[in-house]
Amino acid sequence: MTRQDAGTLATVLQQQALPSPPNTTTQAQSITTQAQPSSLLSQWFQDSGTNLEAETSAPETIPSLHHVPQQSPSGPIILPVGPTPSPQSDQLAPWADDEQLVNLYYLNFHSSHPILLPRSWYWKNQYPRYLKAVVQLIGGHFCPTASRDSLRERVEQELDHVGQETPERVQAQLLYAVYLFAQHHSRQGQQVLDSAIESALNLGMHRQEFAAAHAGSLTVLEESMRRTWYELYVTDGCVAALQRKSTFKTNTVTARVLLPCDDIIYEDGMCFMPATLDDFHDNVFADEEHVFSSFCYRIEAVRLLGRVLTITGTQGVHRDLVQAADNALAAFIHHLPRSKSEAEIVSTFGEVDELMFQTHTIIQYSTILLHFPRGDLVSLDPLSQHVPGANNTKLLCPCNRQHVHSIKAIEASKTISMLAALRAPVQRHSPFFVYPLALAAVVQLAIGAIHAKSLSGCLEQHSDKIKLMLGVLKTMGRHWAAAESVLRVVKKMACAVFRDGRRAAESSPALRRDEAMDNCVDVCPQILPHGEWLDTVHVLQLSELMGHDNAWLGDYVSHFS
Template sequence: MFFDFGPLTQDSSFQISSTSRSRVSAPRTGGVRVSLACVPCRSRHVKCGAGMPSCNRCVRDAKTCFYLPSRRAARDANTLRERTPIHEMGKEIGGHSRGLAPLTYDTGCSPSESYRSHTGLSSEVSGSPASSPSRNSPKDASPRRLLDLYYNFFHKAHPFVIPRYHFLSRLESDPDSLKYLSPVMQYIGSLYATDISSSKFREVVLNELDSPSLPSTGFTVLALLVAAIATHCEEEMERGRAILDRAIVMALELEMNSHTFASMETDPILAESWRRTYWGLYVTDGAFASIRHGPTFRLYTVEAKVELPCEECDYEGVIPRPRTLVEYERRDFEDEIPVFSSFTYLIDLASIAGAILGFGRLSNKELEDAVTNADAMLMSWKLHLPHEKQGIIDRKKKWTSLLIYTHRPLSRLDYFPIEKINQWVPLPVASNINSSRNTTDWLHTKKALEAAEAAANLIALPCHILQHTPLSICGLALATFTNMSACAYILSGSQWYDTRNRVRLGLGGLKAFGEVWAASRRSEREAKEIARGVFVLKWPEMRDETVGGFDFTFGSQGERLRY
């Protein structure tokens, strides 16, 4: 999806699970040789030279190089825990000090069994919120529980706030600095708890944020940012946009787009949070503009000298030297392309989105040329991804919404009447809808359908859908409408049935998002209204006549066109 980004999937050796340990059969008589690799290289799944004190790759990428201690030390863990002060135990992997839920390096999508063992919420995250038995029983609405829900669901796709341990420590040492941020996080956490009404939290939080006397601090900007995302996906787009605009104005007044704001911060974790806050504003501003079909977004034209975010595993550990935009722009000319964080590649994608916005206002000829250029930018972005990032991007499907946005208006995937009132669908201008068909239509049709298929496949990933950003609802709705248009106007035979199954998958994803987010419930209703007309009335006969993987029947003419 467009906005959804997340941490890297870690090596299986990081997944410390009692379940996995119980599966080990009889002990082996011989040891297994394991090549030594530092934590940054293992987290990125790249070859490590195992140099001491720092490997060559970490030196080249300016990362802090460190190695995991020997597993033999695990036998003394209990003894070590007895000697460890209580205020230090929260830093350990899986620590539970002060009620802290287990913290792990397993921040990617993993099978559900391993996933449950890492979240610390057991049944609260293992199934759908509405169906979980533990959620049907009365539970407390304590701040700690709501913060846990925020970190286990929302934070994974929006990693702007400082990590959980550091946040809770600051909440004890300096609660005044989090006066506005903490209630917003609790409100968002309450959205994921079906046994708690979020309305009371929502009204209190939004009334506080409406105050004209909000302090101009980085924490206030951060509170406004995450509140804007939640409000927007609660189907209050205008209010969400207003909150985000206020956050942007405050951030620019504080000069968070400059190098100095974050660099003056003595705490490296907090400095990284400030960098993430500004770039989070940038990406969210672009996402809101894309969803609302604006011609551009405000921060697209603002000069930014703030450094780039680091990897998620580094954010939870040791913050490396920040990389700059200049380094990123020069990466393609290096003999060995350096690896940047996943967040950085998302920022670049948001910049490409800024160049694509406003296509619906172009004439046919202008639109054709603009789509060609946009397609080149997207493909160049993907082709220049380092090898170790290719799989991550393929799983996240960040670019699929942009491809649908650019190619569908020029394709043969006609629009349903109800799509004219859907908040996600960018309709082309009338001249594009009524234009004559040409030979390039099929190229745009194919690319739009491939993007829709990739977006629908996101739902099949082995991780909880609610851990994706709710801004993914837009891309999922676009993909579902595109697939239904293909079934109504283009496809036949086995391809029709395969695409219908992807429509069902998309509807299931919208239903799952709808358990928390009102915007998804509306899209689900509109998509089902179209689906009833498409799939109840049309059941094509199976045909095996396909060429090149695409076999289309267009409209009511019944003409067989092969691509």
């Protein structure tokens, strides 16, 4: 379908239904209007056997999503007849929509986690109160006048009164889990995420037929259901990497859900012909390259992350497994279409493709997780060994290729810093960007510590990268507590690396810096012997935030205490 045809189809659909304004008092009765198929649509689908009346019907108000598919013992999914019981809303305070918070949600958060219906459809859809509460809670974190505590209390109250497992409940819990991790409430976030995954599996959302059975003929709702399952998969994988698990639940499930479409198609409500996982994986060997949606490449990046996690932090891993994972990560980058490459994720209008931004970040994050523990950046030298993960080096890679692992980890950290340097609204990045950014900072601190000792002239380059990462964390910290926590820890580690290194450089005429260096973030150089700088660094806290195994690190810190 060409972009011109897509635009024409969008015009037809938009003429059939315009978004209704928010109702802050009562919910209006659903009014369904049947539209006649246009000649253009008839011509487009004349050979496809598509039911045009079903595809082009755009109701003024989307039917309630409370009609939850039930699964029979034999497996097929059927829709229940009649309305399902509503939550005990009589026990809750009266509900009032806040259009400003909803708009802030869609402006700053939706593009990174796009599972709900497009903004133009939001007010037409009778989303349940508990899902609306989560939307307004997240939107409230981008509004300085919003009462965040009150919004969170409202979410807790609404979710406590949800008894039945529904797709909307899965969506609400998924978004709330992301929020909790962003606020550094990891334990509760994991519980909410586990509950969302369990409900999704019970509903059968991992089955290919679920989306169509639940949505009827409304293709935009089908797409929302598909996106919800894959967003569970992505979130589960990112959390597993954060906590350094060897696997994650959704990665062990056989799911054949059709792949999400591009956001521009989703926004126009024209998700007619979704691709399959087989289509995506077979594309590498096809004669003609097919460009898939950014969401698809993001899913594949998490799948590769899962492969890395299975061999991360494990002793005795055969080098062939490490090489195979490395090959897969490198091949992914080479096979990306030009339009999805790192250089193309910013449009000519300056808009960032947030899903491809995440995709590239996840690939580089996976590369660091794979190579940094196996490299030789952190040795037994007191000047450079105080970085989380140092003691794993010789255990994980008893070979003579440690310098190669280090180079790959350094290059991956550089790429993450380049992504962080994009001139884009930082608050629109996923909160999960905090953790790859923190790990990239650790790699830069490791190489910076080595260069501080050798009085290398490139120390300032590492300092600039760290200051960039600190700046991004500072901006994200205005909205998410996890970023603020990581910022404090990375600052203290950076001080231990660059401050003393700067003093050493100033004592050398050849490497003396400009006075402007005094205006920089007071972050670190030459590591003091016997781990003196470690006394002021919450290295265990940073290690935990990034998912490092603290068992060895606790012994390591106690050794210098």
